[in-house]
């Protein structure tokens with residue numbers, strides 16, 4: 378009896394009947410039906426409101442439903458909804474110019490994609506063409522997307538079922554003091570040892586076989602490890618010494634997330650290629666891309682670039698990017714993210730760590746924070762999946778939508794969440810973490 382069903386049941390039943398879900402065993406998914414969203418608040422179909430501490434998959438950097446961006450998308454749809462990539466449009470030119478302004482150094486040319494994984498694919502293809510070499514070096518603790526090449530460059534365990542071992546990718550360890558594989562005691566040691574390890578990897582793999590080193594400026598899903606001072610500059614120096622392309626992935630860490638326009642702005646480093654997606658449109662319309670240095674752009678000056686996408690530079694997506702960047706500039710959203718980090722999340726999460734033995738470490742910057750949860754503070758053994766699920770469940774029950782990955786909860790709200798809402802979310806998290814403490818023996 379269709380009439381007796383609530384609208385929510387209908388949506389859920391139809392979803393379970395017909396939607397195939399990412400990364401999931403299909404019989405075990407249990408999606409929440411969301412009806413609407415505004416700013417930092419989501420409204421579920423049953424009317425319950427949730428404070429969004431996830432920015433979904435860390436992309437609604439300006440919050441949900443910003444009226445200026447929504448209007449810009451509607452206006453673009455009415456005027457010129459779509460266009461083949463060979464043509465020029467005001468939206469595409471405007472988005473490319475703004476990305477070039479934000480990107481460092483001479484990364485003044487932009488190839489647009491539909492998202493982050495395609496940005497990885499094309500950055501890697503450009504590096505391979507440019508060097509005439511195949512191998513890509515990337516961090517074990519990384520995520521670069523789920524297409525065939527991107528998932529093998531990805532270091533984390535999502536690679537395993539997709540890894541045919543034939544894609545010319547090699548992984549290395551980056552700096553991560555809390556779980557140091559180098560037995561370091563200080564950030565300086567960790568930085569120096571991680572750079573030595575990378576250099577040895579380059580030498581032993583053979584520099585003449587390597588196209589590029591690719592890494593997230595600040596690893597995101599892998600745990601938000603802000604690199605120690607000097608690490609990225611050290612990687613840049615190694616790439617220069619051995620003639621390798623440096624690709625920095627700003628898909629998650631960029632566009633305000635780290636309290637700066639790009640995460641790389643915190644470090645004295647200019648890559649040869651930079652990938653972006655997510656926050657560039659706050660996810661309102663899918664968009665990603667590669668910002669390209671002059672020497673690589675000029676390499677394709679006479680010879681054609683062997684790659685393209687039907688929707689490269691799609692007007693709707695580019696109009697969303699223009700409006701998002703303009704709103705971020707007008708409203709000082711990057712500055713807001715920086716202030717959230719220093720005034721609210723830094724001190725607030727430090728206090729939470731003091732209150733809860735299950736919080737092994739708090740780390741982050743801007744609106745980009747991770748709580749590394751443990752079942753034993755001494756050995757740093759990760760929290761059990763059951764205890765993490767109980768913690769996340771308690772947070773949701775209390776009206777907070779957190780982001781969890783591995784053994785961690787990430788605090789990654791909109792960059793313009795109000796300090797009051799941010800504190801409300803921290804209070805809920807503080808209470809929910811008693812569920813994690815309970816699991817400590």
Ligand code: PLP
Nearest residue numbers: 492493494520521522628629654
């Ligand atoms: N790179 C990073 C750092 C990411 O966090 C992600 C997605 O989470 C990607 C690339 C892939 O982006 P997409 O899911 O848009 O393909």
